[in-house]
Amino acid sequence: MKTTFLILALAFSTLVVAQRPSKEQIKSLKIAFITERLDLSTKEAQVFWPIYNDYDKSMQKLRRQERKLLTDLKENFKTISEKEGDTALSTLSKFGQDKLDIRESLVTQLKNVISSKKILTLLKAEEDFKHNLIRKLGGRKGRGGPRSNSPNGGK
The missing domain is CATH 1.10.287 (Helix Hairpins)
Known part of the structure; x- marks a missing residue:
């Protein structure tokens, strides 16, 4: 399980750095992410x-x-x-x-x-995936960094 997660994380990082991923690639990564988290x-x-x-x-x-x-x-x-x-x-x-x-x-x-705990895990996994994707993609082309026009510098 840990190995699978590390491979997914590495693939995700490589994909995001190399190019803007397609919708199909993002969907595949999301499926793998949810599969790993839920352990169905x-x-x-x-x-x-x-x-x-x-x-x-x-x-x-x-x-x-x-x-x-x-x-x-x-x-x-x-x-x-x-x-x-x-x-x-x-x-x-x-x-x-x-x-x-x-x-x-x-x-x-x-x-x-599935159990209620796995449903909650799914909801959390969706949010985690979305935040990871935004963070990875947002860091490119000057997006996602601290905003100088916000009162707290984007924090």
């Missing part, structure tokens, strides 16, 4: 991954829609009407609720497959 039995994995993949697809779709709305708002911010602003706020609120609903559905489905 073969039986658990057979049931877990289809449920998790459906959850992940739903969340990706929702995040794409949210990003599109935010991009549109950014591009048209100066000309947006009050009514359009109200609609955008409602939509953003709905996105937040939809994310909670999707996550709640995941937890409910997984309770029949």
Whole structure:
């Protein structure tokens, strides 16, 4: 297990330093990261991954829609009407609720497959992976470092 984790960490570091990883590479790294953290039995994995993949697809779709709305708002911010602003706020609120609903559905489905502790481990592993990815990618091209315009220097 430790060896697998070290190999994954090394592969992740090498990949990030060498080039900007593709979505497929990131997905593969995420699967390996979660697999390592959860230590699923073969039986658990057979049931877990289809449920998790459906959850992940739903969340990706929702995040794409949210990003599109935010991009549109950014591009048209100066000309947006009050009514359009109200609609955008409602939509953003709905996105937040939809994310909670999707996550709640995941937890409910997984309770029949893996232990509550493994579900919590999954949620933590997702956050850890995201933070590691942001840290690794953010350090490139001047991103992710301390912000000089923030009061505490980005800390």
